[in-house]
Amino acid sequence: MWSNLLKEPALDIGLNIEKENDLINLAQYYSNAKLRSSIDELIKENFAKMNIPTKNHILLAQLPITTFWTTNYDKLIEKGLESQNKNPFVKTTDQHLRITNGSFDAIVYKLHGDVDKPEEAVITRNDYEEFGYYNRKLFRQVL
Numbered sequence: 007m008w009s010n011l012l013k014e015p016a017l018d019i020g021l022n023i024e025k026e027n028d029l030i031n032l033a034q035y036y037s038n039a040k041l042r043s044s045i046d047e048l049i050k051e052n053f054a055k056m057n058i059p060t061k062n063h064i065l066l067a068q069l070p071i072t073t074f075w076t077t078n079y080d081k082l083i084e085k086g087l088e089s090q091n092k093n094p095f096v097k098t099t100d101q102h103l104r105i106t107n108g109s110f111d112a113i114v115y116k117l118h119g120d121v122d123k124p125e126e127a128v129i130t131r132n133d134y135e136e137f138g139y140y141n142r143k144l145f146r147q148v149l
Contacts, residue, residue, distance in 0.1 A: 008029045009023055009029065010052075011048055011049075011052050012026075012029055012032050012033060012036070012048075014048075015032070015033075015036040015040070015044070015045075015048065016032055016036070018036070018039075018040070019035060019036055019039045019040075021035070030129070030130065030131050030134060031131050033045060033129045033130045033131070034130040034131035034132060037130045037132075042125070042130075043125075045124070045127075045129060045130065046124035046125050046127070047124075049079055049121060049124035049127055049129070050121060050124050053079045053080045053081075053121040054121050056080040056081070056082060057081065057082075057085060058082075058085070059082045059083075059085040059086035059089055060082065060086075063082045063083060063085065063086030064086045064089055064090070066083065066086060067083075067086035067087045067089060067090040067092060067112075068090055071112065072111065072112045072113065073112065073113050073115070074094075074112060074113070074114045074115065075115045075117065076114065076115070076116055076117070077116075077117050077118040077128075078116070078118075079116070079118065079119055079120055079121045079124070079127055080121060081120070081121065083114050084096060084114055087111065087112050087114075092111035092112055093109065093110045093111045093112075094110060094111070094112050094113070094114050095110035095112070095113050095114070096113075096114045096116060096120065097113060097114070097115050097116070098115075098116045098119055098120050098123065098126065099126070
C-alpha cells in the first residue's frame with residue numbers, strides 16, 4: 007500500500023519507487039520538497055475512498071473482541087464493526103485516551119492517525135521520531 011501511495015510523489019521528486027526501500031524517508035523527502043500538506047492530500051485521496059470493509063474486516067468484527075489496535079489510516083475496521091451493528095469508539099489522540107464513554111461496543115486505537123485528520127498522521131521520518139515525545143505520549147506509555 008505504501009509503495010502505491012508514494013509512487014507518484016517519488017517520481018515527482020526524481021526518485022524511482024522500485025529502487026527505494028526506505029519509504030518513511032521517501033515520505034520525508036517529499037514532505038520537505040513539497041510541504042507536509044502534499045502528504046496530507048495523498049492520505050485523503052487514497053484512504054477516503056476505502057470505505058467497503060473486506061471479508062477479513064467483517065470476520066474480525068464478528069469476533070468477541072472489544073479492542074482493536076491499528077496503524078492504518080483507513081476506516082475499514084470501523085466499517086466492519088458497523089456492518090455488524092457495533093458502535094466503534096475511535097481513539098487517535100491522547101485526549102481520546104482520557105475519555106471513558108460507555109456507549110460503544112468496541113474501541114479502535116489508531117496509533118498512526120486517521121484519514122479524517124491526515125495532518126496528524128504518522129508517515130514521515132520526523133513523525134516517527136516525534137511519536138510519543140510531542141504527540142501521542144499516552145499511546146507510547148500504553149505500548
